[in-house]
Structures are given as C-alpha cells and as structure tokens.
Amino acid sequence: MASTKNSEPGLYWTPKGGNNHEAMFASCHNYTSVTKDKETGKVSKTTILIDMGQNEDPKDFADGVYQKVVPALTDCLAIPGQPEPEEPAAAIFLTHSHSDHIDAIFEYVQMGVELPPIYGTEYTINALRAEFIKRQIPVPEGLEMKTVEAGDTIEIGNMKVEALAASHSIPGCLSFKLSNEEVSAFHSGDTKSDQTSSLGDGRGVSLDAYRAMEGVDFAVWDGAMANRSGHSTSEAGAKEEYKKIFEDKANEGKQIIVAMPAAHSQRLASVIAAAAEAGKHVIINGGATMEINYVALGDNGYDLQEKYPDITIATAGSDEAQKIKPEDCITITTGIYGEKNSPFVKKLQGLDDSFVLRDDAVIVSPAVGKAVSEREKIEDLLDGYIEKDPDHRSGMKIITAETVKGIGSSGHAQHDDFFQDLLPALKAKVNVPTHVGSAKKAERFMQELRDAGYGTLSEYPRNGYTVQVTKQGCQIVAKEEVKWIGAKYSKKKDKDGNDVLDKQLSWSVEDDHGFSTGDFRQDNARKKIKEWQQKNSQGNNQDKGNNQNNVNSSIIKDIKRDGR
Numbered sequence: 001m002a003s004t005k006n007s008e009p010g011l012y013w014t015p016k017g018g019n020n021h022e023a024m025f026a027s028c029h030n031y032t033s034v035t036k037d038k039e040t041g042k043v044s045k046t047t048i049l050i051d052m053g054q055n056e057d058p059k060d061f062a063d064g065v066y067q068k069v070v071p072a073l074t075d076c077l078a079i080p081g082q083p084e085p086e087e088p089a090a091a092i093f094l095t096h097s098h099s100d101h102i103d104a105i106f107e108y109v110q111m112g113v114e115l116p117p118i119y120g121t122e123y124t125i126n127a128l129r130a131e132f133i134k135r136q137i138p139v140p141e142g143l144e145m146k147t148v149e150a151g152d153t154i155e156i157g158n159m160k161v162e163a164l165a166a167s168h169s170i171p172g173c174l175s176f177k178l179s180n181e182e183v184s185a186f187h188s189g190d191t192k193s194d195q196t197s198s199l200g201d202g203r204g205v206s207l208d209a210y211r212a213m214e215g216v217d218f219a220v221w222d223g224a225m226a227n228r229s230g231h232s233t234s235e236a237g238a239k240e241e242y243k244k245i246f247e248d249k250a251n252e253g254k255q256i257i258v259a260m261p262a263a264h265s266q267r268l269a270s271v272i273a274a275a276a277e278a279g280k281h282v283i284i285n286g287g288a289t290m291e292i293n294y295v296a297l298g299d300n301g302y303d304l305q306e307k308y309p310d311i312t313i314a315t316a317g318s319d320e321a322q323k324i325k326p327e328d329c330i331t332i333t334t335g336i337y338g339e340k341n342s343p344f345v346k347k348l349q350g351l352d353d354s355f356v357l358r359d360d361a362v363i364v365s366p367a368v369g370k371a372v373s374e375r376e377k378i379e380d381l382l383d384g385y386i387e388k389d390p391d392h393r394s395g396m397k398i399i400t401a402e403t404v405k406g407i408g409s410s411g412h413a414q415h416d417d418f419f420q421d422l423l424p425a426l427k428a429k430v431n432v433p434t435h436v437g438s439a440k441k442a443e444r445f446m447q448e449l450r451d452a453g454y455g456t457l458s459e460y461p462r463n464g465y466t467v468q469v470t471k472q473g474c475q476i477v478a479k480e481e482v483k484w485i486g487a488k489y490s491k492k493k494d495k496d497g498n499d500v501l502d503k504q505l506s507w508s509v510e511d512d513h514g515f516s517t518g519d520f521r522q523d524n525a526r527k528k529i530k531e532w533q534q535k536n537s538q539g540n541n542q543d544k545g546n547n548q549n550n551v552n553s554s555i556i557k558d559i560k561r562d563g564r
Contacts, residue, residue: 007043009036009182010470013220015434016071016482017053019442019463021518023060024224024435025100027053028071029187032087033159033180046157047076047087050176050187051095052104055484055515062513066486067501070104071463072509074483077113082509091156093148094120095166095189096173097127098263106137107487110504117144119154119161123172123300130296150174150206166191167205169264169411170293171302177213183469186219186428190435192413193421196236198269199302204235210425218469219426223433225412226445228372232417233401233408235270241406242274245364245399246330255326255358256280259344259365259378260409262290262334265297267366267409269304275330276308283324285316285355286334287341316343316355326356336365338377341498348385360395366409367400415448423454430455430474432467439518463516484510 011033017026029050036043055061055069062069074082076089092115094102105128108115120128125145132139148154150165158180166173168190178185195204225232246256258271268290275282284294294315297304305313312329314320333355335344346352367376379398386393401408413422423431431454436442442460449456457476461467464482468475487507491499 007034007036008468008470009034009180010468011178011180011183011185011218012466012468012477013185013218013461014466014478015461015463016049016073017055017463018051018435019461019465020516021439021462021514022437023055023057024437025053025056026069026071026104027051027095027101027435028073028104029220029434030073030076030089031159031178031185031187033157033178035158035180035182044158045087046159047089048156048159048161048178049073049076049089049092051101051189052092052108053098053100054103054107056100058486061484061515062486062510065488066510067489068103068107068487068504069510070107070485070487072483072485073104073108074509077108077115079108079113079509080111089116091116091154091161092118093161093174093176094118094124094128095175095187096120096168096170097124097131098170098190101190102128102131106131106135107485107504107507109137109140109143110487111485111507114140115143117146119146119148121149121172121174122147123170123296124174126300127172127296148174164209165204165206167194167197167411168192169261169266169409171197171199171265171297171300177216182471183217184213185469186213186216186426188220188222188413188422190222190224190411192225192232192411193417194232194234196234198235198239198266198273199297205422207421207425210422214425214427216426216428217430217471218467218474219428219431220434221418221422221431222412223436223442223445225410225414226418226433226436226448227441228368228410228414230405230414230416231420232410232412232414233406235266237406238267238409239270239274239277241404242271242364243277245362245404245407246274246278246280251362253327255331255356255361257331257333257344257357257361257363259333259335259363260286261336262286262293262339264409264411265293266411268294268332269297269302271330271332272304272308272313276311279311281312281314281324281329283314283316283321283329283331285321285331285343287339287343289341290332290334291315326358331356335381336367336378337375338381341496345381348381350388359392363396363398364407365398365400366407367402368408369400369402419448419452423449423452428455430457430469432457432461463512481512482516484512484515486510 014030016028032047034045058069076085148163153162160179162177164175166175166189175189176187197204333344335342343355347355365378433442433445446456464480466478468477488505489501490503492502494500
C-alpha cells in the first residue's frame with residue numbers, strides 16, 4: 001500500500017473490501033500509522049486491520065467459479081506462495097460479528113495463514129469461537145482472541161486504538177478511534193445514532209463520547225442507508241410501536257406474526273420486550289439461525305426469559321410451544337427477503353405445513369417497500385398465498401414500516417442520523433463513506449456532505465485507493481487494483497436435504513474482475529479476447545489478425561449495447 005512508499009508521518013487508510021462498485025460486502029480496512037522520531041529521524045510503522053469480511057454474492061465475481069471470495073491481504077499477511085509482506089498487520093480489530101465483517105478469518109485459517117491477535121467485544125469473540133465450532137475448523141493453537149469493550153484503549157506499536165460503543169442490529173458492536181502523535185481517524189463500523197438498547201446493557205451510541213473526540217482528522221462512516229430520509233428507528237421506539245400493535249383492539253384474539261431478519265438480535269429483544277409488556281407469550285419459529293442467535297444472547301449474559309419471567313419464550317416444536325394458543329402469543333419468524341430456509345416462507349410457498357398460520361393472521365414486517373429495497377419479497381409471497389384461497393385467507397393483513405414507520409429495522413444510520421446527530425457531534429475535518437450499496441450512492445452522500453459544509457475527498461475512495469491523513473490534510477495518494485482470494489468448497493447435505501458448503505478444497509489469488517470498478521462487461525470482454533488468442537495461437541498470422549478484429553468488434557458492440 002502507499003504507506004510503504006511514503007514515509008511522511010500520519011495515518012494511511014486503504015479499503016480492501018466494502019468500497020465496491022455495486023455492493024457493500026467484504027468489509028476490510030488496512031490502517032497504517034507512520035511516525036518519525038524527532039531526535040533520530042527513525043521512521044516507525046504499525047499496520048492493523050479493521051474487519052475481515054467476505055463477499056456475500058460470490059456468484060457475481062469471476063463468473064461464479066468460487067464458493068467463497070474474500071480480500072487478498074498479500075500486503076499485510078504472510079500468505080503461502082505469496083511474497084512476504086513489507087508491513088505485516090500487528091492486530092485485527094472487529095467491529096461486530098456479521099459474516100460480511102468476519103468470515104475471511106475462517107478462510108485464512110484454513111489456508112494455513114498465521115493471523116495476528118484478534119480484538120473484539122465478548123459477544124463478538126464468543127460468536128467467532130462458536131463459528132469455528134459450527135464449521136468444524138480447529139482454532140489454531142497460537143491464535144489470540146482478546147476481549148475489548150467500549151471505553152478501552154489498546155496500544156499497538158505506535159498507534160492507539162480506542163473502542164467506542166456502536167448501535168447496530170446485534171449486540172457487541174464497536175466503533176474505533178485510531179491515533180498517533182500526529183493525527184487521528186475514526187472508523188464507525190456498522191452503526192446508527194440510536195442511544196438506546198433493548199438488552200439493557202447501556203450499549204447504544206454515546207454522542208457525548210463523540211463530542212469528546214471533537215475534531216478528529218478523518219472519519220470513515222458506514223453509509224449503507226445514508227440515502228434514506230429520516231432517522232433509523234431506535235430500539236426504544238420500535239418496542240413501543242410493536243407494543244401498540246400487540247395491544248390494538250382490532251388485533252385482539254388474532255394470531256400475530258412478526259417477521260424480521262434472523263441476524264437482528266437487537267430487534268428480537270425489542271419485540272420480546274413489547275410482548276412481555278403486552279402480556280403475550282413468544283414462540284420463536286424463524287429457523288436454525290434465529291434460534292442460534294436467541295440462544296447466543298443467553299450465553300452472553302442477555303437471558304430474556306430470566307428478564308421477563310411472567311411470559312413463556314419457547315422455540316418452535318418444544319413442549320412449551322405446544323401448550324400456547326396462537327392468539328395468546330407473538331410468533332417471531334423470518335422471511336422478509338424470501339429466505340428459502342425460513343419456515344414462514346416454506347409455509348407461504350406450500351412446501352411445509354408445520355408452521356401454524358391462521359386465516360386471520362396479522363403479519364408485522366419491517367418492510368419499507370420495493371421502491372426503497374428491491375430485496376423485499378414478503379408482501380409478494382403473502383399475496384400469492386392469499387390468492388390461492390381468497391375465500392378463507394382474505395382476512396389476513398400485513399402491517400409494514402411503510403405505514404408504521406417506527407417498526408423499520410435498519411441497523412444503519414440514515415440521513416438524519418448523520419446530519420442531525422453523528423456528524424455534528426464528532427465534527428471530523430474530513431468524512432468519507434464505506435459499506436455503501438453502490439458507488440453512485442456513495443458519491444451522492446459525499447455531495448450531501450459538501451452541501452452541508454462538511455469536509456470530504458474529491459472522489460469516492462474505492463477498494464485499493466489509499467488516503468493519506470496528515471496535519472496538512474487528507475488526500476488520495478495511490479490507486480491500486482485490489483486482489484481477491486477465491487476458494488472452492490466441497491458440499492454436503494444438511495438435515496433438510498439442501499446442499500451446503502463443507503470443506504475448503506483449494507484457493508487462488510484473483511484480480512479484481514471489475515468488482516471494485518464496475519467494469520464487469522469490459523473484464524469479460526478481455527477474457528474472451530484472451531481465450532480466443534489462446535485457442536488460435538497456431539495458424540496463419542494474417543487470418544488470426546482478421547478474426548481477432550471481428551471478435552473485438554463484436555465484443556465492443558456488446559459493451560455499448562449494455563451501456564458500459
């Protein structure tokens with residue numbers, strides 16, 4: 001990265017993943033601190049990584065030949081068969097335990113790479129250990145996993161790393177302030193400005209802590225939902241809205257089903273809190289992942305049954321669940337995105353009748369509508385289910401965040417989170433987005449920053465760009481193509497007969513394939529030309545030249561037709 005070429009004191013940030021062209025996946029960030037001894041002139045460098053995530057849609061990368069795709073960290077990790085890194089990473093800091101932020105760790109361990117110490121909250125480290133067990137990957141004997149909590153400061157070489165509480169859709173989330181004797185930087189991780197928590201751990205964002213850091217030189221913000229108007233829903237607000245729905249006389253005596261993403265443990269806790277206050281029992285019937293996440297809350301000190309002893313919280317199929325009438329409980333499930341393993345989705349598709357769904361059911365979903373999120377499928381699935389038997393099922397209704405905005409479930413900051421809360425509290429000199437749905441949205445956010453008088457860069461820093469942070473300001477000093485590691489896996493059948501990934505078979509270092517730049521079509525064109533050249537390496541040179549011109553012309557037409 002640029003820090004190995006430029007020894008000017010300061011901080012250097014290089015996104016290795018997460019600043020993609022059309023996706024926010026594979027979050028991974030390289031930070032290098034450079035200092036110079038004033039007496040001896042000796043230069044000192046310390047490199048850390050923040051997050052090591054995976055590409056959640058590997059089928060969109062390199063023609064989908066790999067089952068797993070993660071950033072290739074050849075510049076800071078000793079990877080077998082690759083040159084030794086000039087600046088090896090001294091530590092890995094994790095913002096939270098979602099797969100697009102931690103799953104590269106499992107790939108590197110299977111590759112035989114010795115990782116530096118990993119820092120995360122107790123919840124994140126426990127989730128990491130549990131995932132090793134679930135995947136049947138032995139934890140390397142020398143791998144250190146260390147707990148860090150909000151308020152802690154860790155010194156790594158010439159860099160200080162201060163942990164701050166972040167508010168996301170699961171517990172144990174952190175932001176980080178990085179500093180050396182010259183400058184400072186802030187990395188938000190996935191967060192919103194919510195200062196509340198359904199888990200009673202006081203782990204919402206502290207704007208006072210932001211104010212205490214006023215004037216950091218550079219800030220990297222989670223921009224996943226920056227384009228959405230308004231504030232992201234607070235957990236305290238969501239609990240009250242769900243409680244109103246549960247106590248509404250119009251819903252009395254009816255079955256109430258709450259759908260949500262399986263990973264949103266904070267929202268799961270909010271719904272259970274609302275059910276307890278409304279005097280409703282709870283049945284969790286969202287599939288294995290949701291049940292695992294509920295159990296994980298208890299294992300990490302958030303025992304919701306102990307907190308709400310006046311209600312029963314049961315998992316589907318248990319003896320306790322069998323004793324509860326549908327109208328006396330809140331059924332919490334998945335399916336907002338049409339997840340194929342969701343018991344609710346299987347019921348709506350006619351694939352599984354074990355999910356209890358009454359003809360008067362009230363379905364409550366944080367869906368914000370297709371105009372905002374193309375991924376949502378729950379309303380279409382429900383409409384299809386009702387149309388198959390309208391005489392009996394027309395009494396069903398769905399309540400969404402389009403009509404009751406307080407049940408929206410994003411774990412990310414929205415427009416007002418930024419411009420009314422986070423940005424005014426931190427007052428960073430320069431602000432840039434990461435983890436954004438597209439480069440176009442990132443550029444729009446940067447323009448909004450300029451319009452509001454906040455400092456930003458002249459262009460969106462894509463994967464492989466390096467930003468230099470010094471006392472004189474911030475600038476992009478390098479633009480290098482990032483590499484990726486693609487891994488191929490064997491498969492096995494799960495208990496439901498579905499194909500799931502089993503063991504890592506092989507891996508290789510791949511070029512970017514346009515993933516960071518958006519040049520998918522051009523990249524495919526180059527590959528086709530190369531394949532033609534290899535195929536026609538024998539024969540008349542003149543004929544080859546004429547044929548290649550025809551191939552090139554055809555591909556160029558395809559590119560223009562596709563708008564690239």
